[in-house]
Amino acid sequence: KYGVKYDAELSAEAMKEVVKKFKEIYKKETGEDFPQDPFVQLRRAIETVFKSWNNPRAIKYREIHKIPHDMGTAVNVQMMVFGNFGWDSGTGVCFTRNPATGEKELYGEFLPNAQGEDVVAGIRTPYSIKDLKDRLPDVYKQLVKVAELLERHYKDMQDIEFTVEKGKLWLLQTRTGKRTAMAAIKIAVDMAREGIITKEEAIMRVKPEHIQQLLHRQIDPKAKEQHRPIARGLPASPGAAVGKVIFSSEEAEELGKRGEKVILVRPETTPEDIGGMAAAQGILTARGGMTSHAAVVARAMGKPAVVGAEMIHIDLEKEEFRVGDVVVKKGDVITIDGTAGEVYVGELPTIEPKLTSEALELLSWCDEYRKLGIRANADTPEEMRRALEFGAEGVGLTRTENMFVKGGRTDIVYEILLAETEEERRKALEKLIPLQKQDFKEILEVMDGKPVIVRLLDVQFYALVFADPEQLIEQYYKKKYEEGAGSEELMRLENLIHRVRAIRDADPQMGFRACRLGIVYPEVYEAQMRAAIEAAAELKKEGKNPILEIMVPGTAEPNELRFIRRIFEKVLKEVSEKYDVELDVKYGTMIESPRAALLADEMAEICDFFSFGTNDLTQFTFGWSRDDAERAFIHAYLKKKVLPYNPFQTLDDKGVAKLMEWAVKNARKVKPDIELGICGEHGGEPRSIEICHKVGLDYVSASPWRIPVARLVAAQAAIKEKQQKE
Amino acid sequence: KYGVKYDAELSAEAMKEVVKKFKEIYKKETGEDFPQDPFVQLRRAIETVFKSWNNPRAIKYREIHKIPHDMGTAVNVQMMVFGNFGWDSGTGVCFTRNPATGEKELYGEFLPNAQGEDVVAGIRTPYSIKDLKDRLPDVYKQLVKVAELLERHYKDMQDIEFTVEKGKLWLLQTRTGKRTAMAAIKIAVDMAREGIITKEEAIMRVKPEHIQQLLHRQIDPKAKEQHRPIARGLPASPGAAVGKVIFSSEEAEELGKRGEKVILVRPETTPEDIGGMAAAQGILTARGGMTSHAAVVARAMGKPAVVGAEMIHIDLEKEEFRVGDVVVKKGDVITIDGTAGEVYVGELPTIEPKLTSEALELLSWCDEYRKLGIRANADTPEEMRRALEFGAEGVGLTRTENMFVKGGRTDIVYEILLAETEEERRKALEKLIPLQKQDFKEILEVMDGKPVIVRLLDVQFYALVFADPEQLIEQYYKKKYEEGAGSEELMRLENLIHRVRAIRDADPQMGFRACRLGIVYPEVYEAQMRAAIEAAAELKKEGKNPILEIMVPGTAEPNELRFIRRIFEKVLKEVSEKYDVELDVKYGTMIESPRAALLADEMAEICDFFSFGTNDLTQFTFGWSRDDAERAFIHAYLKKKVLPYNPFQTLDDKGVAKLMEWAVKNARKVKPDIELGICGEHGGEPRSIEICHKVGLDYVSASPWRIPVARLVAAQAAIKEKQQKE
Known part of the structure; x- marks a missing residue:
């Protein structure tokens, strides 16, 4: 309308007209004239700031960041400086370091002859802060100095707003600057190296999400x-x-x-x-x-x-x-x-994902501080190699299910599944032992000198090969009517359906699985233990140092552990004699049921180690199946504030952690040197790792990709504890 | 061979020949001559008795009756008397009361001119003990007197073995006699009436199985x-x-x-x-x-x-x-x-089953001693009437599932099931309220003046109408190929299959059920509570005294109870105002998850009562689904001695009872007058009722048919406790 591009170019007349328009809008909206008394104006401005505390966006922000709603806000009243007093004036924003990469350099934008809103509103394209150096070299020099000073004072990278009024630099605001994950880590490490902060402070400053973000494409x-x-x-x-x-x-x-x-x-x-x-x-x-x-x-x-x-x-x-x-x-x-x-x-x-050199350095500092050991949940040599790269000190959980089905072994599972007698099952299992022994050797060789916990079979045989028995029924009917399959083929399917229906669990999570299998069919666990212990014996013969730990899943009763321990000891003795080698293999259990936790003292007498399976422990403590809960009601619970967080992601500190604490205390009373860890997924989740530290576990075990985060959080938990004591 | 019927008729010559044969057999079996020295004979006889302690039958017997194997046996050596010295001699067995009916009368058998083995071996048919009266009247009189004396001395019905040698009565053995259930109860009650034992002793003497046996055809x-x-x-x-x-x-x-x-x-x-x-x-x-x-x-x-x-x-x-x-x-x-x-x-x-008059008398004595209240698990007016007959003092559990489907209400369930919005569900539920109100009125009327705990809906809607979603798939394919059903019909089925598959639980016991339903769909519990509370209000208006308690199933978190309590209070207020009547309705929860037990103090703050649902509590404490456990492994566990008993039948005193004790203690700390009971099936099982007494519950609740047993066991528990204190 006035033929100008920027508001600074408006004539006084035009400005008056704009002011009039604004006044009209004000009157229309509020029903009163715009106050002309500057004190009234000031008072209104102050009130507006106070009121902003309760606007919906502010409330939402506080909820997200867990800031109490009754904290209140303050209002600073100060003199105004003007960046739009001519071309030797201006306004800008700068970071004391690059917020994207973490490089130590002044980084930001500057707009001459403008006010702060102009930068924020993005009407005019601002210049790089570097241009300030040429335009107002004195101001730039001053800014560099001030930036250094502020950083040293606040001990963190600053996000500074400034205005230049007729060649004079005024700082409007400084605050800790937001940054990317990569920058956060680099800045923390650099500052520790520069002596601005301590290593402890550097560790505390990096968030778990920062490490996590580096690790995934x-x-x-x-x-x-x-x-x-x-x-x-x-x-x-x-x-x-x-x-x-x-x-x-x-x-x-x-x-x-x-x-x-x-x-x-x-x-x-x-x-x-x-x-x-x-x-x-x-x-x-x-x-x-x-x-x-x-x-x-x-x-x-x-x-x-x-x-x-x-x-x-x-x-x-x-x-x-x-x-x-x-x-x-x-x-x-x-x-x-x-x-x-x-x-x-x-x-x-x-x-692309990568752990930067600064991240690697930071994690090595973490290892100096943390008390929790870090192990990996890993099933294959590849996963274990990855885990070692990320700093794992052992394997807290190797699942053995895949050793039954990989490389064409499914046929043996069908044989076991259809076996009518123990002899038939033993015959099928005999074929598996040498194959699995090879699997165990590969694993123990990769982890040579570091402990490897092997969990015995945890699922029922049919679950190794069928995802869903219903599919069998569909298949049957489809074959019957659409494909006109031969009667033999149909008979086979019908048989399988009958078989699976008869042994299928009504509640698979609480069904015929885990150590119940090993008690009803002792020959299965015997075969697995023989394969694992023979692998260790052969490696020992070859001069290696395999550290094997055998773990029984899903126990609820000490007698279960006694029953399987008798088989374990028999196999250990037989293998030691066969290879003429002395073997030191640990025997332990997962603590997955509330009853196992309640009877931890009696369980500890029979065990060298416990590993908390917190996923199942959470399921049984609540009486909720995770799959059903996350599908059907956890979302509503969080929305209706019935739960503060999903207990399958973050350890439930009121219930599950109480059981863990009880178990740790009572197990250590009976056996002070018992090895205590966690291999549930919580073992890789930051807030849960902190609970594990507090409860007094020896280590956490998580999937390889979560190990760097676990190292960080474990160090942070130890530092926090130290600070609280001081 | 000798032309005689009984061994007493054998000639001396013939006897010698028999002895010779026996000696030959002895030599053949043992390789040595039969010892002729009486002391050696005696020694061998004593050894044989001692050895009998370890024969397989004895071992089995001790296992069944839980007698320790290291207890040992004694051997009495005493003079021999002879019942085969002629027709004024003889031998017999008698009970001091009739072991079948409990009648007070000498009951047994007598064989003249015979030894004990002859009676046991059954070669000769013995006479009734009554015949002794005519044959040897003095001996009979003496026997009657001695029987009386022994009974008074041992304070129980005796099973006596005796021999008469030339008219003189010798007692060989007396022991407490075995008896039928009916006799056991009659004898105990009669003896108490006769002053031989106290009422307490009579109660302690009757076994729960005795009462149970009378109750079933x-x-x-x-x-x-x-x-x-x-x-x-x-x-x-x-x-x-x-x-x-x-x-x-x-x-x-x-x-x-x-x-x-x-x-x-x-x-x-x-x-x-x-x-x-x-x-x-x-x-x-x-x-x-x-x-x-x-x-x-x-x-x-x-x-x-x-x-x-x-x-x-x-x-x-x-x-x-x-x-x-x-x-x-x-x-x-x-x-x-x-x-x-x-x-x-x-x-x-x-x-035919019946409670005899003596059983009724005994149970009334029990009521004087027991501290535990007795309630019934009952869903219909008929069951409640039965429960009252058997002595129930209230209803500890009314399930409400049937109120959704009975009398053609299934259509409404389908409506709820297929509803897409809360409005649609509310519309369907509106139709149910008046029908269920009538159900609740009938129940509360039968139980007038006695508490009735109503459990809100515990299963997901689809489970009300389908036993097994797989049947739908079978039905679909059968219809498709065999019946050539119309495409509309098939579409309907396909829709239903999709719907049910989407909402079906992977683990129904831990799935989307119980209070989770009431939180995700609050309108369902609101409708149920409105129907129940309106029923109470209408009865109160009619001058009746309904005592209603509303129970929330399956809680794991105090906020669940808070959420539903807000609805409860809203409905209570609305109904009180609508009917202008003051209502006192209790609000409580089942304790079915370990977490609910662990957080009992916080739960108690929100509740007027708890009822332990020990079936689920056992499932989650062990991490075992009962159906799967009893189908697949409990049997093996008992056989292999991994478990001493089935924890789903008898309360697990090491794990589940520990959680109950903890919950009772902490709930009473917060709310000393909180009403605590059990409505799991354990509430009707003798050993479990004793645990409930020890843990300090206020009442047990069991199905009507188990109430008489519960009254007995509750009294026995109280008496045992009293005796231990004395």
Whole structure:
């Protein structure tokens, strides 16, 4: 209207007109004239600041950041300086270090002849702070000096707002600057090196999320702004992955061998899918929760996964899935974001993960402070190598389920499954022992000199090969009517359905699994222990130093441990004699049921170690199945404030932690040197690790990808404790 | 060979020949001559007695009766008397009272001119003890006197062995006599009346099984000897039942109305089968465990049931079931024994149950001693009337599931199930309120003046109408291919399958049920509470005295109770105002999860009462689902001595009872007058009732048929405690 680009160019007349307009708007909205008394104006301005404490955005902000609502705010009243007094005036914002990379350099923007709003509003394009050096060299020199001074004073990178009025520098505000994960770590480490802060302070300043963010390939945030996900599921395993959609594990494995990038898409996965999962870039399932097979294995492999994406309808026969109108066919490229639980059509650009040299340095400092040991939950030599790279001091949990099915061993599982007598089962198991011995040798060799806890079989045999018995029934009827299968084939299926229905658990989590299997079918645990202990014996013979610990899952009663211990001792003796070698193998149990925790003193008498399985312990303490809870009601509980957080993600400090404390105290009373750890997923979660430290565990064990975070949090917990004592 | 019938008739020559034969056998077996020195003979005889301590039968006996193996035995050496010195000699056995009926009369057998072995061996038929009166009147008189004396001395009915040598009575042995349930009760009550023992002693002397045995119709033991069961299952609900096999609940209901006796045979039952179950004499299912729907409902109804009889293959279409080669068709008569878990083809004779007058008297004595209150788990007016007859002082648990489905209300459940919004659910629930109000009125009227605990809905909606979602899939494919059903019908089924699969729990026991339902869908609990409280208000208006207590199931977190309490208070206020009547309704929770027990102090602040749901509490404390445990491994655990007893039948005193004790202590600390009870099935089990007494509960609640036993055991626990203090 006035033919100018910036407000500074407006004439006095035009300004008067604008002021008039503003006054009219004020009167219309408030019903009174704009006050002309400067004191009234000031008073109103102060009131407005106070009132802003209760606007919805402020309330939301406080809720997110857990700031109490009754804390209140202050108002500073001070003289105004003007950046729009001419071209030797101006205003700017600067960071004392680069907030994106952490480099030590003045970083920011400057706008000459302007006020602060002009920078914020983005009407004029500001100059880089470097330009200030040429335009107002004295001011720039002063700013550099002040920046240094403020940083030394506040001991952190500062975000400074300043105004220059006729060549004179005024600081309007300084505060700790926001920064990226990478910058946060670099700044903390650099400042400790520069002597501005101590190593302890550097450790306390880095947040677990900072470390975590470095460890996963992410979708480029810019690309995310431009695309919408076609489906959402649970963020089961973080990171981004791009690949061709493949619906069969065998095919994924084949393509993987040829170097193709694929995303394995399944209704849900079973141990039989491990090969395909390993070969895929990422996993997408339509069913299952945060502890479904797909989720647990993906996290252990460090592979991005989105699970339980119920919006996608998979048609395995047509090899396609649908979301609403969108059809994604085999071979189409998709991108999944396991951090957010999102699925995109097409290839989105991603950012590489890496632990920076500063992160590595920081973590080495952490190791000086922390009291908790750090172990890994890892099942394969590859995972263990990764864990060692990340700083694991041992393996807290090796699951053995996969050793029953990998490399074509499924046939043996069917043999066990269909066996009618102990002899038949033993015969089938005999075939497994040499194969599993080899598996154990590989593992113990990678971890040579470091403890490896081997958990005995935890799931029922049928669950090793069928995800869902209902599929059998569908298959049966389909075969019967559509394919006209031969009567032999149908008979076989019918038999299998009967068999599985008869042994299927009504409540799998509380069913016939874990050590119950090893008591009803002692030959199974005997075979597993023989394979593991013989592996250790052979390595010892070869001059290696295998440190094997055998762990019994799912105990609730000390007699269970006594029963299996008799088999353990028999096998240990037999193997020692066979190889003529002295073996020191520890025997212990998971503490997964409330009863095991309550009877910890009696359990401790029979054990060399405990490992808290806090996922099951949480399930049973609450009486909630995790899958059902996360599917059906945890969300409502959080929304309705019935729960402050999801106890399957963060250890429940009121119930589960109480049981753990009780168990630790009573176990140590009976056996002071008993080794106590945690191998539930909580072992990798920051707030839970702090509880583990407080409760007095010896170590936490987490999937390899969570180990760096665990090292940080363990150090922070130790430092906090030290500070509280001082 | 010697032409005689009894050994007493043998000549001296013949005797010598027999002795020679015996000597030869002895030499052949032992390799040495039979010792002729009487002292050596005596020594050998003594050794034989000592050795008998370790024969397999003795070991088994001690195991059954829990007698320690290191206790040892004694040998008495005494002079021999001879009952075979002629016809004024003889031997016999007598009871001081009739061991079958308890009548006060000498009861037993006598054999003249014979030794003890002759009576035991059964070669000669003995005379009734009455005959002794005529044959040897003096001896008889003496025996009567001695019997009286011994009974007074030992204060119990005696089982006496005696020998008469030439007219002189010698007593060989006296011990407490074995007796039937009926006799045990009569003898105890009579002896107390006669002043031989005190009332306390009479109560202590009757065993819970004695009372229990009187309460169930049994198969005549003689008939049982002559028939073999065709199938076995779990003894889900005791008693015998005879009737025609019927496979549909509707048909069972119809035939029941016409007075026909039927046995309802189903794969398993759902709340929809309640009508048929009520009309049937007994229930037989092929699947399900001791807490399956069929089992729980049958016990509550006091109806014999055999469940989980997996050997029977039911073909619902053909209306028949098979066990091996045997085919039982609709209309065929079978007999089931719910006490033993057996199924017989045909009608076996049964014995009527009744509480004798002595049993009633004994139970009234019990009420003077016991400290535990006795309530009933009962869902219908009929069950409650039965419970009152048996002496219930209130209702500890009314389940409300049936109020959703009975009398054609299933359609409303489908409406709720398929509702997409809260409004749609509320609309459906509105229809239920007046119907359920009527149900509650009937119940509260029967129990007028006595407390009635109403448990809010505990299962998910779909579970009210489907026993097994898999059946839907079978149905779908069958319809699709066999019946060529219309596409609309198929679409409906497909929709239902999708719906149910989406909301079905992976672990129903720990899934989306109990108070989780009431928090996610508050309108459901609101409707139930409104119906119940309005019923109480209307009765109060009519001058009655309804005592209503509202119970929230399955809590794990105090906030759950706070959330639902807000609804409770709102409804209570609204109803009080609507009817203008002051209502005193208690609000409480079940303690079913370990976490609820651990946080009992905080829970108590929000509650007027707790009721321990020990079935779930046992499940979660162990991490075992009862159905799976009893199907798959409890049996092996007992056999391998991993467990001393089944913790689902008898309260686990090491784990579950510990949690209960903790909860009771901490709840009373916060609220000393909080009302504490148990409504798990353990509440009717003798050893568990004793634990409840020790833990300090106010009452136990059990199904009506277990109430007489509960009264007895509660009295015994109080007496034992008193005795220990003295």
